Amino acid sequence: MNVICCTLNAKYIHTNLAIRYLKAYAAPEFNIQLKEYTIKDPVINIVSDLYQQKPNIIGFSCYIWNIEETIKVVNMLKKVDPAIQIVFGGPEVTYDTIEWMEKTPNVDFIVMGEGEYSFKQLLTEMSGDCNYNHVHGIAYRKHGQVKITPQMNKLDLKELPSPYRFFEDKAHLGKRVTYIETSRGCPFSCQFCLSSIEVGVRYFDREKIKDDIRYLMANGAKTIKFVDRTFNISRSYAMEMFRFLIDEHLPGTVFQFEITADIMRPEVIEFLNNEAPKGLFRFEIGVQSTNDYTNELVMRKQNFDKLTRTVTLVKDGGKIDQHLDLIAGLPEENYASFRKTFNDVFELRPEELQLGFLKMLRGTGLRLRAAEHEYVFMDHSPYEILSNNVLPFDDILRIKQVEDVLEKYWNDHRMNHTIEYLVTRVFPSPFDFFQEFGTFWDDMGWSRIGHQLEDLFRRLFSFLENRAVNDLDTITSLMKYDYLINHKYKPRKPWWEQGTNKQTRVGIYKQIIENPLLLGQDFLNLGLDEKDMYKHTMIEELNFDLAVYLETGLIDNKLCYLVAYFDPGNKGTLIYSFTGSKK
Known part of the structure; x- marks a missing residue:
């Protein structure tokens, strides 16, 4: 057969x-x-x-x-x-x-x-x-x-054979995400989630799991994602696994977990901040909503203050990237409430903020009681909602505009300094920036066409120019810095129309060649001659002192010259700067 x-x-x-x-x-x-x-x-x-x-x-x-x-x-x-x-x-x-x-x-x-x-x-x-x-x-x-036919009792997971030892999988382990589960079930009852249907949590054999992970790493697995719905529900179990992964991981391996942040103890985070190598772990945290009434309606227990504490401590540790999830369209969360939810969570500055829309999954309590909140949703998968009693389709479309530019301009981290400036100093709130820009993006028809990196900068500049923001020169300087710091090679034609004029550049190069310490000892150590300078560097004017900004976050009114060195060994871009007057 x-x-x-x-x-x-x-x-x-x-x-x-x-x-x-x-x-x-x-x-x-x-x-x-x-x-x-x-x-x-x-x-x-x-x-x-x-x-x-x-x-x-x-x-x-x-x-x-x-x-x-x-x-x-x-x-x-x-x-x-x-x-x-x-x-x-x-x-x-x-x-x-x-x-x-x-x-x-x-x-x-x-x-x-x-x-x-x-x-x-x-x-x-x-x-x-x-x-x-x-x-x-x-x-x-x-x-x-x-x-x-009736279903049988749940399996004893400790008796299941390993699904990771097939010869035909070996060649692909380094190229694909490997999913691993150490438990099945979820202790919570969130009514939008299938995991809430199964009562209780069952665990696989810990030692077998460890052996499987050793095997996967030894055969080239680079990204291993744990699919447990709440990896840290047992503090002792999570600590044991974290300790094992820290001690026995191979270089280049990344482990991803779905955690419940408000139940994670500070001593666990302290342990990770002290012991975990940077980049080894990645956390996915479902926030979904910060509206207490909404969470009550979907039987979701969440202490946002404790969640904030966890996310902040992890972020301060600088070891673990965090991916936070939101769901638009939950019961009794209207547009204004979702705006607050978005701003509450964006305030935590997660490395990635996923904005999703409620899906009325078959079997979930929310789908079974959809009429209570007048849900209208797609007849076919993924059963995404179209409206409910407090969120009309018009508002869903507006939030989708937010999602579009959030993905391009925050989650991809192409211009962190610019976005940070805009959401804290120019617009009333982060949500308002992404909403206004998202609406402009949609109105311009950009959602229907492709884009390259330069297009993202040009389109943001076009939006800000159209809105007539007061400090466009400062924002443009930040955009230039973001653009150059993320390049591994010298761009032939930057997104901005005019750079520093030739006479000014020649004068600045002359100063640097005569006195390399103008840019500091690190620059002097590069040992660049005049030919290297012209070939591998760019000079741009900024309207604030870059060194002061990077150290303190303050924007002053000094003229600054940014010198970007593009390592020919493709190791990234080095940025130097000094203040002065035009030559």
């Missing part, structure tokens, strides 16, 4: 952990082939590849991001080979299962919930007596009627 477990990932760099658990659990009785594609791959290419394997059974792992394309693949497969048995599983089809069976006639079976044992049971019956009512937690058809 030729069995394939398959999925369509959102991106090539992603891997699917579920199908690997299915393969590991089914062995040695069944030898399962793994096949992964992306939702961007042409359907005909996926079908052709699967068809050429001559499978008897194909199991598809289904999620909100791939269900539409997966159904297209299955419908085409059944046309070219009706004998292939199709099995669906995963969170997207675990709920409303009868509905899925009725609207996808080409799907022969659906495995509901935790699938390792049920899928193996199903394969056993498919290769034997086909008595499917003996299989736990599946949907199938009998005499044209959909039948549902």
